[in-house]
Amino acid sequence: MSEIRLMKGNEATAEASIRAGCDAYFGYPITPQSEIIEYLSDQGRKRGMIVMQVESEVAAINMIYGAAGAGARAMTTSSSPGISLMQEGISYIACAELPCLLMNVNRGGPGLGTIQPSQGDYFQSVKGGGHGDYHLIVLAPASVQEMADFVYLGFDLADKYRNPVLLLTDGALGQMMEKVIFPDYDPKAHKLPKPWATVGKNSNRPPNVITSLHLHSDEMEKINLRLQEKYRKIEANEVRYELMNTEGADVVMIAYGLTARICQRVIELGMQSGLNVGLMRPITLYPYPYEILAKLSEQVNGFFVVEMNAGQMVEDVRLGVNGKVPVGFYGRMGGVIPTAEEILHSLQLFMKSIAVKEKV
Amino acid sequence: MSEIRLMKGNEATAEASIRAGCDAYFGYPITPQSEIIEYLSDQGRKRGMIVMQVESEVAAINMIYGAAGAGARAMTTSSSPGISLMQEGISYIACAELPCLLMNVNRGGPGLGTIQPSQGDYFQSVKGGGHGDYHLIVLAPASVQEMADFVYLGFDLADKYRNPVLLLTDGALGQMMEKVIFPDYDPKAHKLPKPWATVGKNSNRPPNVITSLHLHSDEMEKINLRLQEKYRKIEANEVRYELMNTEGADVVMIAYGLTARICQRVIELGMQSGLNVGLMRPITLYPYPYEILAKLSEQVNGFFVVEMNAGQMVEDVRLGVNGKVPVGFYGRMGGVIPTAEEILHSLQLFMKSIAVKEKV
Amino acid sequence: MTHEILFAGFGGQGILSMGMTLAYAGIIEGKEVTWMPSYGPEMRGGTANCIVIVSDKRISSPIVGKFDALIAMNQPSLDKFEKAVKPNGIIMYDSGNIIVPPTRTDITIAAVPVETEALKLNNLKVRNMIMVGAFLSVCQVVETGTVVKALSKVLPDRYHHMLKINQEALERGEKIVIEAATPLA
Amino acid sequence: MTHEILFAGFGGQGILSMGMTLAYAGIIEGKEVTWMPSYGPEMRGGTANCIVIVSDKRISSPIVGKFDALIAMNQPSLDKFEKAVKPNGIIMYDSGNIIVPPTRTDITIAAVPVETEALKLNNLKVRNMIMVGAFLSVCQVVETGTVVKALSKVLPDRYHHMLKINQEALERGEKIVIEAATPLA
Amino acid sequence: MAVRGTVKVDIETCKGCELCVEACPQDTLAMSKEINNNGYHYAVTIQDNCTGCVNCALVCPDAVITVYRSSAKKKDKEAVAVISNVKGDLRVTIDNPNVAGGVGGIDV
Amino acid sequence: MAVRGTVKVDIETCKGCELCVEACPQDTLAMSKEINNNGYHYAVTIQDNCTGCVNCALVCPDAVITVYRSSAKKKDKEAVAVISNVKGDLRVTIDNPNVAGGVGGIDV
Amino acid sequence: MSEIQVPTNGMEVVWEKPKTLTDTRMHYCPGCGHGVVHKVLMEVIADLGIQDKTIGVAPVGCSVISYNYMNIDMQEAAHGRATAVATGIKRVLPDKLVFTYQGDGDLAAIGTAETIHACNRGENFLIIFINNAIYGMTGGQMAPTSLLGMVTSTTPEGRQVETQGFPIKITEMVATLPGTYYITRQSVHNPTAVRYLKKAVEKAFKHQLDKKGTCLIEVVSNCPSGWKMNPVEANKWLEQNMFPMYSPGDIKIEGKLVEKKPTTTPDKKETKL
């Protein structure tokens, strides 16, 4: 029986994790996401989850490594500075191919910055903030509903590919309340067997070892190649995005998460001013929806990227567009949320500029 | 009086840091760069530098923050996993605009990986492994001589822009020996005044505060804008690269550091097989030499990127080329160093493929 | 129909729960809702505000720059957000806390003496519900009855004995605006 | 002229310092040099090797796949690297440690009984210098005299009393190859 | 008893925590009924019996109390300490309201 | 004296650390002059006086020693422990060479 | 603006806000101990005349912007790393005076390694450790020093040993390190406590001037907001509940442990609130 609630994004994530059969949560408080550990400390513990506030984010991510390696569904969440502290651990988890769920409720950086919402951690999330060649599967919810839904999806993808999954969201989505529907989800039906997990070696099999160390280059390269092969599979199968009003649009905006919501408003406002703009909202930031960009490049006069940062995803858009049409950008930083009106204004300038160019 | 020595890259960096007037080194051992702290523990201490082996990389980077904030020339070095642990601290340093020198002697990852050389930390270095919008100035030495030279350059750029500078090198360059010439360098003539440093507030000025916290979004955005303005200045003034044989080349290879050395050999081998290839070696990875790429795009039939990773810098190359000509890639991972012969082979295949395309 | 409403005042005035109650009522009536608080340095001690959107269709941006209505519970909030109300919009303010009233003439303005009214109910805590009631009488985003139902969901169990007084407050609020001749424009 | 030489053997056989001494001598003669060790899991205990390049011009890649000469101090190294020697190149090996000799016929091969020779000098530690001497007699990368100078730079001060014996070793090495009729091809 | 001491409270900065009231051995202090511009009741002297023991100043977290004491040695010229509030509605009434916690602080 | 115990050393795995020699109260063990395929001198029994005290096995870091002892209870059938090395040049000569440290280990 | 004039003729100022505090109104909640400690610290710096050579390190915690109130050069450290930052400063400026100011989450949770190793190196600076048994800044989560049974937003049923471990007495732990010279536990819940604290801070700075090694002053403090009490209640609760676990007094003087206190925490039953 599914259930309707009015909840903060953070709480929705927490509630969904319980329903998704998350066995263990290890975390450290940080604004604007502490509601998650608070919710779980009450509801999670009551409903049988292992919920621990531990000494630091470094400890938390390494506990995730241990618990995931032991076959559990494990999750941690944090916000920007805390996620930076986890980078070594994340790189280890990616290399050891441990399925787990991470969430970054992005706030304004760099440094201690501000606790206001931001998308400044895009690069860190998709290009790898840790060392070495690895990828997280990165999902970007744009509503409280998705803050819940992507928890199930995240755990399932993590298990399927033995890969860490990151939900990249921001302080506003974490703090805002919306209606959220919790569907029926039976963790037992979704959890995959994990014969590789360290649960105690029975006499019928050789020891299971979770490690990311491969001293000899040729062995390590094999691991790298295996990872790359997996990433190609993920890129082939797991790209997710949403198109709005792209059919016949002059310019398509590209935005994810909160800014994608604001861009929907821009579409509405644009219509009022006779502007024909659409929106491509990447849902997976890795794998990135390059292909649809290539396709749209054949149809539109330009793309306009909106981010709450200095311009990060815009590079992926440019890689997808590959010079075929101009790519514009509008961004705010430091926790400032752009309004639909200011985006529209900047978009109009962009549209003028490319019209001019085309005439030249 | 300049001096000629035969030295490991790591030792050359250490020796240069003493000569560059580095006041303090805080570090933690890790292969393949422990020679630096070992050299400094002997020579550095004897020659008046503060040299401390501390409890962790996390502590080290925060000591750099403190020392740099107090006006000192400060340096730390590590290798991939250790650098990942420093990401929070690096983001703080970037936001607080503290000049200092960092070095990553890159080894194969992800995870504990291998201690063999790699370029797998390109993204982490240039896109920001830490949270938020910031940039390190990233210099990529390609010889032991440059492992020394870029120490002076690095400190000077750091002071000039109040920005952390990262030397991105790899285990092979750290471990190999070459001739190195130490020029005359008078730190006193290079060190800039640091009126912003916390050295004790005298009664004539308000307190100096080193911080990265700006609670209000509008204030934080101002900080972000100031940083971005600085980055634009750096991008305008500090791009460095080296061209070899690009004049009239059919294809230009792009490689930095060790792989650039190997690509020089590829040019030599190529000449023997009648191939006309050149090399663009970025010396600054941030700011990236996009402009010369745009320029070369008008002259060549394609670019061929060589990296010791799964393909990271190739994205920057594609951004610079912007679809004008094809971009090929050859990479090895896991600490495997590609040979000139295998690169040449792959390059020839690429050249064939683009020739075919052009005929179509 | 979409209503975009800003609630603003001091922390401690029950600003966030006013908005939350309204949003919850929206859900009960089958509508789409978003509730977006200002969080951060102002949250404790200083000012607090939240944007509530109640709509019949999927809500695009939860952040809006212009509002159909502003509920202002203190002077700084009124001063800051007066301009943000759309033409023909509504400002409803606590006349006990706000000395300098709004000056716009293209909108509906209502002063509600919530403290005075709350004292009549012998309970200062229900000031915010008086305000909500007053607002609903001017702008029927949801039924007052639904708000009462919503309250029983929003209030923690230990406060359920307060449901009745809150209901009275809502009704009181509704009535005073209806009774008021001025300063309704 | 560029010489690309691979030194290979067990850790502890002084492989790395053979290469280092040669490289240093190169510098003294005003040449360009690189010395690239294998480091890592093999470094302690297992095998060790280093590539030394000495050249009149700027050295491109410090990593090469084919060598002008291989100095092999044990069997695994010889087995592994025999193919990596360029046609007309040189393999020089320690015949005390290597039982199965190289089989290639397109290169110069020299077996040097370094242990026997070292015993003649009453010092087993100079085995590697005997090898260097032997190598230089076949392939004059640098002058033997320069190597002696280089040694005084490479050896830590506390070993400077060993300079003389090392010089003798170098000369001894030179001589035995020159004296040898077989197995020089 | 002659006035031995007195205190000046910067009532606009006072946060109404009542720690000074609690600390005063003379019951010289009490909380105003009015609130200042930050919404806080503030500390006021309600008796003339201050001894200048500085207890109140020591515990005041906001350092808003200045303490004066009669000095045998010094003989100052006529002087006053001035208490002001920007609202201009300075009244001194006390009522002992129940000060609620949790109304300050920031998150990082 | 009747043989009370004996030991078998896996000489190819032995690293020549000499800790067993040091630990043996009977001086039953010594180091070979020859080296095994890993370049190490290895431990060998040079006397018949082993008591089967297992001291050597306890300190051996590489667990290469198996210890046997006469059992009053058990009467086994004829049995031998076999020592082998792959080089095929097994000789037992001792000479007490100076074992150098620093020849193992990896870096991470 | 209206004014009340208080006659002060013939009186001298016996206590006023020190010049080393700025005029900025502090953001702390009413009654919060942070303000008291700031004041004491700045008084001592004024008294000793070391304002121009003291450098402070602010933590991440409620006192994160203490640099807005302290009229001296300061650095704001990453969460938990204040002693690392202070090490960086003090090592390059050995003749300046350096202190860190840290909460219990900052010092005893995420910063444990940095705290212990700074003390072990005997870094010649002062650590001021505000133990309010809670994470004030982030909204009242459990701290490593929270008492057993204590209700916080992450221990809604009270802190349990099984999942959250024991309240940690890091001050006693670092006192066992030979690098530390003067270790004391003080409080700010009444005027006498404040007087003692001031003496302790003075002593610590003097030791630093004499290059004696690390001094650490734990201040058992309150958090009215996090504890959900008014300040007066909070200070009473502090005395009744915090002191049995964190008993005030000197722990190490001149490099010697003061008395043999039991080094283990009393077991669960005894400390259950």
Next chain:
Amino acid sequence: MSEIQVPTNGMEVVWEKPKTLTDTRMHYCPGCGHGVVHKVLMEVIADLGIQDKTIGVAPVGCSVISYNYMNIDMQEAAHGRATAVATGIKRVLPDKLVFTYQGDGDLAAIGTAETIHACNRGENFLIIFINNAIYGMTGGQMAPTSLLGMVTSTTPEGRQVETQGFPIKITEMVATLPGTYYITRQSVHNPTAVRYLKKAVEKAFKHQLDKKGTCLIEVVSNCPSGWKMNPVEANKWLEQNMFPMYSPGDIKIEGKLVEKKPTTTPDKKETKL
């Protein structure tokens, strides 16, 4: 291949390599204590019949690939984080037996916070702490436990308090934490020591089966390579130089501190080598 046959008629095997050790030749340097500890640990696991329910956590340090030798399920943790990883494992598999195996750099430098907090939570697992007073794996740098005056590659003039602090006795520190149940310091330098160690390991696993809380066994070990001595010399040096600082014996039994040892390290002069 040649063979020597040793007659074993009428004899029984009184010691042989346990099945819980794999056949892989260990990479350790000759005489390294790591091998001895591996052996003892695996013997106990074989003896107690817990091979199928024990999960080990390898550190980063010379024993990083101990999973190649231990014939049980294992995880390799990031440098210093073994106790965090073990917490993750044990919390989700509370009925399995878990141990960490860590060097002094891993446990007492970079892993200090994780060590202390795991012990403070009383995590019900065993920590095996190999104290060889040096960073073996990275080539002989100073460890937090290196002795004063000890020459290492980062202390070419011997460890000095001024820059490198004091040798840290983390075992004594965690013994003060109420979460710990059995804390002992053992060694492997002679047969008797090995016998004691085995008993200690057995005891610790039994405590874990009884869910008693954290047990930590420090093993004072050698590093012939790092110390630049042959193994026999190294073990002698260990006895003469390590034991005065790290004296062997039980520190905490059944949750109670054994004896009042001086908790501070003797001062500089006394420990100078």
